[in-house]
Amino acid sequence: MIKMNKRGEKLFSIWWFIILIIIGVGIVSGVSLFYSYNLDVRFLESDLLAGKVLKCISNPEGISPLVLEEDFDLYGHCGISQSVLESGKYFVKIEIKDFFDDSNLTEHKFGNNAFEKDCEIKTKITAVNYPECSRKSVYVVNEGDKKYLVSVLAASNYRGGKNSNEQTN
Amino acid sequence: MKKNKLLKSLTNHNLNKKGNIPLEEVIFVLLNIMFFSMLFVFVYNTSHGVFLSEKLYAKKIALAIDSAKPGTQISVDISELYGIAQENEFDISDSFYFKDNQVNVKLSKEDGYSYNYFTNYQVESVISFPEEDQAILNIKVRPND
Numbered sequence: 001m002i003k004m005n006k007r008g009e010k011l012f013s014i015w016w017f018i019i020l021i022i023i024g025v026g027i028v029s030g031v032s033l034f035y036s037y038n039l040d041v042r043f044l045e046s047d048l049l050a051g052k053v054l055k056c057i058s059n060p061e062g063i064s065p066l067v068l069e070e071d072f073d074l075y076g077h078c079g080i081s082q083s084v085l086e087s088g089k090y091f092v093k094i095e096i097k098d099f100f101d102d103s104n105l106t107e108h109k110f111g112n113n114a115f116e117k118d119c120e121i122k123t124k125i126t127a128v129n130y131p132e133c134s135r136k137s138v139y140v141v142n143e144g145d146k147k148y149l150v151s152v153l154a155a156s157n158y159r160g161g162k163n164s165n166e167q168t169n
Numbered sequence: 170m171k172k173n174k175l176l177k178s179l180t181n182h183n184l185n186k187k188g189n190i191p192l193e194e195v196i197f198v199l200l201n202i203m204f205f206s207m208l209f210v211f212v213y214n215t216s217h218g219v220f221l222s223e224k225l226y227a228k229k230i231a232l233a234i235d236s237a238k239p240g241t242q243i244s245v246d247i248s249e250l251y252g253i254a255q256e257n258e259f260d261i262s263d264s265f266y267f268k269d270n271q272v273n274v275k276l277s278k279e280d281g282y283s284y285n286y287f288t289n290y291q292v293e294s295v296i297s298f299p300e301e302d303q304a305i306l307n308i309k310v311r312p313n314d
Contacts (some may be wrong), residue, residue: 041232052288081285081286081288091275106230161282
């Protein structure tokens with residue numbers, strides 16, 4: 001749509017509006033990205049989760065004997081919400097290895113198992129939409145002088161959102 | 170004539186015979202002003218708005234609960250949120266609720282913002298007003314019965 005006056009000068013130029021739209025989109029994107037970046041707490045969350053699980057299953061006296069069993073209940077033992085962890089946005093992996101020969105004694109996984117591979121990929125490339133991961137390991141001396149390497153991998157890809165629930169008092 | 174020439178040189182507009190600026194140019198300038206005003210309002214609302222504050226405090230409180238042990242009491246200064254709630258004519262005592270491992274922060278009649286916390290503890294909260302325009306959110310984390 002180009003309207004010309006008598007002298008043939010352009011007044012309403014479609015290109016001007018296209019430039020305005022590009023400027024607008026650039027400013028809106030920049031501002032939104034800036035403010036959303038600073039509020040990304042996924043790494044903090046995964047770090048807290050890994051620390052909490054590690055403190056729960058190991059202490060200066062040794063590791064909790066329940067964690068060596070196959071049907072270890074992380075939720076009941078460590079006070080973690082099953083509905084939250086299994087919402088598809090979190091992942092926890094616990095590995096207990098013999099300290100000397102590095103043999104895997106037991107392994108437990110909870111939450112979204114796909115995040116395990118995503119965490120591996122994240123060590124090699126930058127991927128904003130992949131979960132943020134935290135790994136913590138500790139060397140534990142158990143009863144009978146047994147030595148274990150306890151490793152916890154936790155991942156979070158939860159971003160929160162507008163509330164869709166009704167408030168109840 | 171001299172006046173028209175002066176105006177022309179200052180504004181570089183083509184004036185019609187009566188010396189008025191054409192309507193099309195006025196509309197064009199108004200549209201530009203409207204567009205940049207909308208952009209300015211968007212940037213201002215994003216940086217000072219309700220949504221950002223709700224998001225910030227919901228995440229802050231959720232992380233504080235996640236890092237707390239049972240028996241911990243957490244105090245969060247929510248004076249800033251108190252001011253925003255008052256501007257939106259919203260009662261601050263309805264701004265926070267904890268349900269199903271979720272903390273929800275609401276500062277207006279809109280939906281609010283929620284964030285999950287993964288610890289399975291019971292959470293109780295109460296708001297106190299130690300001074301005028303100052304508000305503190307006190308959260309108690311208790312083990313599940």
